[in-house]
Amino acid sequence: MQREAETAADSSDTPCSASVFELAGDAKHPRVRRRLVDSASTDLEKSAAPAPGWYADPEHPGSERYWDANAWTDQRRSAQASIAPSNGFAVTALVCGIVGMVLGVLPFTFFVAWILGIIAIVFGVLARKRFDSEPAIGRKGMATAGMILGILTIVACAIWVILFIAVIDGSSVVWDDLQYCLDHPDASRCN
Numbered sequence: 001m002q003r004e005a006e007t008a009a010d011s012s013d014t015p016c017s018a019s020v021f022e023l024a025g026d027a028k029h030p031r032v033r034r035r036l037v038d039s040a041s042t043d044l045e046k047s048a049a050p051a052p053g054w055y056a057d058p059e060h061p062g063s064e065r066y067w068d069a070n071a072w073t074d075q076r077r078s079a080q081a082s083i084a085p086s087n088g089f090a091v092t093a094l095v096c097g098i099v100g101m102v103l104g105v106l107p108f109t110f111f112v113a114w115i116l117g118i119i120a121i122v123f124g125v126l127a128r129k130r131f132d133s134e135p136a137i138g139r140k141g142m143a144t145a146g147m148i149l150g151i152l153t154i155v156a157c158a159i160w161v162i163l164f165i166a167v168i169d170g171s172s173v174v175w176d177d178l179q180y181c182l183d184h185p186d187a188s189r190c191n
Helices: 002-010 020-024 030-047 088-105 110-133 140-183
Strands: 053-056 063-067 072-078
Touching (some): 088 140, 110 140
Antiparallel strands (some): 053 063
């Protein structure tokens, strides 16, 4: 009985097998030790049975084997590398924010830049919401930077609109003065 328990404890019978004798501690008397081992193995079977799923195969390193909560099955597969999820919305927000900001500071391109600024803000908000629900995807800073650049793009575009309105309004005064001087060449303000 004790030899079977030792053999079972040493082999990889479960994905998370532990030595039952470690649980028995320093019991010196064989009967006490046997009782401790039997009760510990019963407790292990009841409480520590791993959930069904794919685990590292103890017989073939680098592969996985399916554990059905009672025993290993014959189903095997190669160990798959986990692919980290990404947050494409954050990347989109940052790229639109950068391109929008560049176009926003250049004259005559602000009419395209404000669209990119709005897109950067929208995707930045979506990326931050996605990060809040799934922190593993990361890139919260990238989403924030995209949002900030989107806001700055819209501000730059608003400044350009104000400047163009001022130029157009100022130029209408100049045109009015020119028209007046052409109509009244001898006026004092035309000299």
